[in-house]
Amino acid sequence: MTDPASPAASDTDDLTDRLRKAGFRITRPRQIILSIIASQAGHPDARDIFQEAVKQDARISLATVYRTMKLLEDEGVIQRHAFEGGPARFEAAEGDHHDHLIDIETGAVVEFTSERIEALQEEIADRLGYEIVHHRLELYGRRKNT
Amino acid sequence: MTDPASPAASDTDDLTDRLRKAGFRITRPRQIILSIIASQAGHPDARDIFQEAVKQDARISLATVYRTMKLLEDEGVIQRHAFEGGPARFEAAEGDHHDHLIDIETGAVVEFTSERIEALQEEIADRLGYEIVHHRLELYGRRKNT
DNA sequence: ATGATATTGAGAACTGTTTGCAATAAGGTC
């Protein structure tokens, strides 16, 4: 079973293996949803994913999308973001942590990282007697007319 | 009108004047809600405020609480926070900006400020070609057993 | 006191999400 030398057919195949090993059944809805979040670049919400999924199998339900997102979140496959005034949006968890800048005009999301901010957060929490479990840094702004 | 020397009778009275001058009617529900957010220390949600209000006037409705919170937010009297997985929570806007650390066990909110983080945020947004309209920094953590 | 109209209360409507349940279908076993 453990065959690290074999070239991964695709990320999606890796994922299905991982999920199967975790005891989950790889159902048709799940395959479809996995392929969607693998291809989809941005930060789609449940409805976006549902609409894509329906194209591939008309009988998939929104409830299944939500259930699958929950499962994938628990498994660390995706991350859920609750930006202001809107539905939760999802993003493939590709290792690296990052924060978000949301364009308040278009809803577009720009990702960024800052070691220094991270460090300062730790410092602050520490000073207050807390250890950070997770955090959320969102900048809401509009594009400058340069 | 501008009379900075006169001792303010109370914050609430100042506020009602301000709102009246802005063209709003100072109704009983509004008076009650104002007094609640003036006294209430923490970060109550709409239901908390509603429950307090009902004690003073049993016929106040939750809808009115929501409407009033919206009004007060628009007027800059309060700030609305949407912490993870829960209803919006409100806080009197007392000038100074601050961020929040939320105790994931108790829901308690600790406020903090960091000039340095603020500065870094500006720097990042600037580099990305954006100007920050507002932002949100929330640390979710648990108390350290010192 | 009176009138114009902003505001209210009550409940329906709405959005986003979760859940109960019977029907379906994975995937291990023979």
Place this chain on the structure above:
DNA sequence: GACCTTATTGCAAACAGTTCTCAATATCAT
């Protein structure tokens, strides 16, 4: 491949938080 156990699905109803509709009421200028 057929069979069986049980995880998973689809559907609809339930749910939480919030907003809206609309007739009734109350505020404030006159």
